[in-house]
Amino acid sequence: MEYIEGGVTAAKGFKASSAAAGIKYQGRTDMAMIYSDVPCVAAGTFTTNIVKAAPVKWDRQVVYESEHAQAVICNSGIANACTGVQGMAYCEATAAKAAEVLGVQKDAVLVASTGVIGMQLKMDRIEAGIDMLAPALDGSIEAGHLAAKAIMTTDTVPKEVAVTFEIGGKKVTMGGMCKGSGMIHPNMCTMLGFITTDANISKALLQEALSEDIKDTYNMVSVDGDTSTNDTVLLLANSQAGNPLIDTKNEDYKAFCEALHAVNACLCRKIAGDGEGASALFEVKIIGAETKEQAVTLSKSVVTSSLVKTAICGHDANWGRILCAMGYSGAQFDPEKVDLFFESASGKIQIMxxxxxxxxxxxxxxxxxxxxxxxxxxxxxxxDQEATAWGCDLTYDYIKINADYRS
Structure with missing residues (x-):
């Protein structure tokens, strides 16, 4: 497997575009489109929040009930969450408009929104944005990069990654982009992730691969302890690489899963490192655990601790806060056997x-x-079990950003 330049347009047959539709922001792009030249099998994972945004409900229908998907429309600025029955009407209208201009089926269009909860979408601007997006579709790396920028809200940098790997003697490519900076917490976060691949894989195994990998990637990220209403990760596969169909859990499936994990883990690190107001990516590794569940519980408890996060902000090796967070996690361990280390580009040190x-x-x-x-x-x-969680430090700027988020 090799990391390459690019994102959602890296794989064969995928194009992207961006547009400034003026949905909430002025003077910047705020809509993106991803399109495959041919129909794709699609997989998705979604927020565990009981309060689910309309796009989450729409995409669940497409992923679980439609045979294929071919396009994704995403807007930033307004989340289309807590918008009542009108919210689903917005999703249907968005999909219908995209289907019309792209010449695809309405139930093959996925939609996503991110931004302020409770505001109503302006459909005239959404539809005008789609009219701008369709003719601008392009398969270049730059088009994918601009799409990654268009879906940002409080993000400070676009987040994308791409890899190539081999299956059945064929070169396969997978790329992705995501947004996420605040309202990030385990069991999906306030983030949107879009992954594209030209691999030839069955819909059932595509969904299984994504659902399993989520446990060790997106579900291990926390910025501020808030689980969003809009969390969505979509994975589209259009089979254009020409590899033999992956329909059993063989070595080809293993190679696919390894590439998917590499893409997801990279995007997760980018989300955590760009947490609202953050000055540092904070990674927590629990090793020497008896079970994977124990390691997951402990790592999440440490990475979500406000006291630990503020210590990281202050560059303070306050190890007692870490041991304390492990102690109230609910996982059983012997605190008198724990060794603790800090590591960064400046070196590694044992502090306990x-x-x-x-x-x-x-x-x-x-x-x-x-x-x-x-x-x-x-x-x-x-x-011999272990787990890794990702978060960030907690700074004064987190409060500044969120105190006036709606304005």
Whole structure:
């Protein structure tokens, strides 16, 4: 597997475009379209929040009930969440308009929205945006990059990645883009993710691969403890690579899953590192666990702790906060056997051994914690299972961004 330049347009047969429709923002693009030259099999995973935005409900119908999907329409600025029956009417109208201009079936159009909850969409602007998007579709890397920028809200950078790998002697490509910065919490987050691949794979295994990988990627990200109404990850496969159909869990399926995990994990790190107001990506690894579930529980507890997050912001090796967060997680372990390390581009340091402070330099620890990417590694010495969670530090800017978000 090889990382390459690009995002959703990297795979054969996929195009993208962006437009400034003036939905909420002025002077910037706020709509994106992804289109496949041929119908795709589609998979999706969605928010666990009981309050689900209309696009989530629409996309669940398309993914679970339609044989194929061929286009995605996404707007930023307004979430189309908590908009009543009118919200579903917006989704249907968006899909109908896209179907008309693209010459595809309405039930082959996926829709996504992100932004302020409770505001009504302006359908005249959505439809005008689609009229701009369709003729601008392009398969270039730049078109994909501009689409990634168009779906941003409080994000500070576009997020995309692409890889190539081999299946059955054929070169297969997978690319993705996502948005997410705030209202990010495990079990899907306030994020939209769109992944495209030219692999030839059955719809059933595509869905299984995505659903399984979500557990170790998007469900392991937390910025602020809030699970959104709009979380959606869509995976489209159009079979244009020409590889033998993947319809059994063989070595080809394993290679596909490895590539999918690489794409998803990269996007997750980008989301966590761009958390609202964040100055650092904070990664938590639990190793030596007895079970995977135990490792997941512990890593999530640490990465979501406000006290730990503020310590990371202050470049403070306050290891007691980490052990405390592990202790109230609900997972059972012996605190007197825990070893704890901090690691970054500046080096690695052990700050706790067998549950008590190690002999370490505070100055060296501060240097390590001052990097833009910081990892805490806790070894609980109970087995060979492990898990990784991603988050960020908690800064003053998080409050500034969210205190006036609607304005």
């Amino acid at each position: 051994k067998d549950g008590v402070a190690a002999d370490y330099s505070e100055e060296e620890a501060t240097k390590i914690l001052s990097e833009p990417e910081v990892t805490a590694i806790a070894d609980i010495k109970m087995g």
